[in-house]
Amino acid sequence: MIAGVARDLRAEAERTNERRVLVLAGDRDRALDAAYDAVEALGVGDGDVSLVSTQEGFRFEEVRPRNADELLGRTREAVVLDCHEQFVPNALGRAVGAVDGGGLLVLLTPALDEWPATRDRFDDSLAVPPYGIEGVTGRFRERLVATLRTHPGIAVVALGDEAAEDIVERDGLTGDQTAERADDAVDAAADPPSAPPAATFPVGAYGACLTDDQARAVRAFESLADPGSAVVVESDRGRGKSSAAGLAAGSLALAGRDVLVTAPAFRNAAEVFARARELIGSETDGNGGGGKGDRAGDADERDLRTPAGGRVRFLPPAAAAEAAAEADAVVVDEAAALPVRLLEGFLDAPAVAFCTTVHGYEGAGRGFSVRFRERLLGSRFAVSDVRLDEPIRYARNDPVEAWASRALLLDARPAVDAAVSGASADEATYRALDPDDLLADETLLGEAFGLLVAAHYRTEPNDLARLLDAPNLVARALVADGRVVAVALLAREGGLDAETRRGMYEGERVRGNMVPDVLTSQLRDEAAAAPRGLRTVRIATHHALRDAGFGSRLLDEVxxxxxGGDEGDADGVDYFSVGYGATPRLLRFWRRAGYRTVHLSTSRNDASGEYSAIMLRPETDAGRDLLDRHAIAFRDRERDGLSDAHRDVDPDVVRGALRACSGPTPVDLTETEWRSVVGASVGPGMYDTAPGAFRDLALATLIEGSGGDGVGLDDREERLLVRKVLQGRPWEEVANELEFVSTSACMRALGDAFVPIVERYGTEFAREERERFING
Known part of the structure; x- marks a missing residue:
């Protein structure tokens, strides 16, 4: 029976160049046996099948659920996903994406009626301390099961045991529409792309294209040979934009050009390098392999060389942005997954291409499409836009693509602009996004999750499961005229018992408690995980309503x-917290919301190139005690750390982080140190004679800021304090960066900046010393 269902699905899938899904629901061992029967009925070789499972010992390629990223950029005739012991939503997305047109995705699940109530190892990862597995719900699977039972192209077989036969609940065939879609598939394949007239890339680059869309993209990439050109390629997943970029990169390298490729991770750019390698190999030795451009001479798969002296090389985003000006052309794949601040660094390249995913969890942030595009259009570049709509590996109307998009909300998006225009932050309604309400209302779920996807490139299917099922997460929103206009995803942290805190202090990892973990394990505070906190994991405002007060209003309501953290108050917390990639703008936003800096990471995020800040807003005595001791510790760390681990942090980030530090700023200099400081500001003294004294004063000045009792330095003077005094940069470098006419002018400016500093912090002795120089 199962073999027959599989053969029928396969036959229809091949006729239409679509994919199909076969669900084998029941006992795991019985399901694995049935999966073998189904795969054998397909008539495909074992080498064309992948099995994603926690079990081992199968003849197919084996992939662990946590390693499902290995399927990215690959095509398989069949993928079997074992959902029994560890069902990872991300793995489902990867498995679907790996199935080729005409292929089959086989899901092995518990009985569908029982699956939502079944807990597995993924659920265990959602049970973060102090919550247990009993707090995890099955709403994500309940929703998934509903899609499996209703969506076209999905067959469901309820597996029987020794006493019962298998039951075909759905055969998965789409019926009357099959012939029409099959005819469309034949028509689409009848005229393969060819090289356009006057093309400058090799004919082989166009011959490798599978759709006219892809050929148009390759043609647009030809402009990268000319400085001042930029190309933006947008598409949904599976349309071949990365392949087109790879063919273009290979073509440019064959012409002797240095092409720098970047993406959030190398795996995101694997298809770019695969296509570039194939083209270089075929053009180099004429047989698609062997020659210098294939792999010979390439000790590193991330650096392909050509006989003409060209190359295609990969660097992580932050490093690529710094090296952009040195390359002939830069290709940024999954550009929407990178922050705007980092994307702007690529505008230093002679020519640049940005490839972005419109929908899908690889990266769909609105930062690129809304904010960065405006910056790009206003730059020196002549910009060409290309959109790819035709799928590469399966037909346009593939029902499995539609099912995966719905089940995993890959196409989730905020409400359209017109629906929220005119909304007011003051008049919006604050509401809890209860998981049961989200499960019952697809529009509410899609708009809320769509905002989270748009706000952060790392939002993925696992996050949808967390939103619906994790006991430590809560979501809140602002709603205007029934549409979600702002959303916050919040995580309860802390409140951990002494034994758990001790283990954390001694190096054990405790899931889901990011801020307590950093304060305890890294900053060595064993008591830090005792107070109860609420961390803002994500906060997003509809892009059409940015800077209109919605984020601040939402935080105020939260x-x-x-x-309130009284023992009898289950909802109250001792402090609020947030951790994020620090930028001057975000530091200002969180400081104005009452949050204070307690930590700045000592290394950059590989993708964003930013240092992460952790900030707290205390609400009870326990929260205030926590903030007080860590604000002081942060102040003391930065006094020395800014000339060490934080020596290259942007001065405006340093200013923002210190401005938001609530640690007291005592200044206790000796008379000898005051002589040096006063002498350098109004006399013949030199900064180098007492760098520690200058550092203490600079730190106090920046923490107190320009308001209230602050010194009142301008922006450049504060940047001078950061770069020279706190980070210890050479005079010439500081003078150039801050655009002083000479090094001596920079030195004089530092002395001038310390005149009001001495006035603000100087002792009676310091003031007498100053008068001595002023009055002669």
Whole structure:
């Protein structure tokens, strides 16, 4: 029976160049046996099948669920996904993406009626301390099961045991529409792309294209040979944009050009390098392999060389942005997954291409499409836009693509602009996004999750499961005229018992407690995980309503709802917290919301190139005690750390982080140190004679800021304090960066900046010393 169902699905899938899904629901051992029967019925070789499972010992390629990223950029005739012991939503997305047109995805699940109530190892990862597995729900699977039972192209077989026969609940065939779609598939393949007239790339680059869309993209990439050109390629997943970029990169390298490729991770750019390698090999030795351009001479798969002296090389985003000006052309794949601040660094390249995913969890942030595109259009580049709509590996109307998009919300998006225009932050309604309400309302779920996807490139299917099922997460929103206009995803942290805190202090990892973990394990505070916190994991405002007060209003409502950490108050917290990639703008936003800096990471995020800040807003005595001791510790760390691990942090990030530090700023200099400081500001003294004294004063000045009792330095003077005094940069480098006319002018400016600093912090002795020089 199962073999017959599989053969029928395969036959229809091949006729239409679509994919199909076969669900084998029941006992795991019985399901694995049935999967073998199904795969054998397909008539495909074992080498064309992958099995994603926690079990081992199968004749197919084996992939662990946590390693499902290995399927990215690959095509398989069949993928079997074992959902029994560890069902990872991300693995489902990867498995679907790996199935080729005409292929089959086989899901092995518990009985569908029982699956939502079944807990597995993925659920265990959602049970973060102090919550247990009993707090995890099955809403994500309940929703998934509903899609499996209703969506076209999905067959469901309820597996029987020794006493019962298998039951075909759905055969998965789409019926009357098959012939029409098959005719469309034949028509689409009838005229393969060819090289356009006057093409400058090799004919082989166009011959490798599978759709006219892809050929148009390759043609647009030809402009990268000319400085001042930029190309933007947008598409949904599976349309071949990365392949087109790879063919273009290989073509440019064959012409002797240095092409720098970057992406959030090398795996995201694997297809770019695969296509570049194939083209270089075929053009170099004429047989698609062997020659210098294939792999010979390439000790590193991330650096392909050509006989003409060209190359295609990979660097992580932050490093690529710094090296952009040195390359002939830069290709940024999954550009929407990178922050705007980092994308702007690629505008230093002679020519640049940005490839972005419109929908899908590889990266669909609105930062690129809304904010960065405006910056790009206003730059020196002549910009060409290309959109790819035709799928490469399966037909346009493939029902499995539609099912995966719905089941995993890959196409989730915020409400359209027109629906929220005119909304006011003051008039919006604050509401809890209860998981049951989200499960019952697809529009509410799609708009809320769509905002989270748009706000952060790392939002993925696992996050949808966390939103619906994790006991430590809560979501809150602002709603205007029934549409979600702002959303916050919040995580309860802390409140951990002494034994758990001790283990954390001694090096054990405790899931889901990011801020307590950093304060305890890295900053060595064993008591840090005792107070109860609420961390903002994500906060997003509809892009059409940015800078209109919605984020601040939402935070105000969250603070009012959860304030108070009394023992009898289950919802109240001792402090609020946030951790994020620090930028001057975000540091200002969180400082104005009452949050104070307690930590700045000592290394950059590989993708964003930013240092991560952790900030707290205390609400009870326990929260205030926590902030007080860590604010002081942060102040003391930065006094020395800014000339060490933080020596290259942007001065405006340093200013913002210190401005948001609530640690006291005592200044206790000796008379000898005051002589040096006063002498350097109004006399013949030199900065180099007492760098520690200058550092203490600079730190106090920046923490107190320009308001209230602050010194009142301008922006450049504060940047001078950071770069020279706190980070210890050479005079010439500081003078050039801050655009002083000479090094001596920079030195004089530092002395001038310390005149009001001495006035603000100087002792009676310091003031007498100053008068001595002023009055002669």
């Amino acid at each position: 603070h009012a709802e959860f304030v």
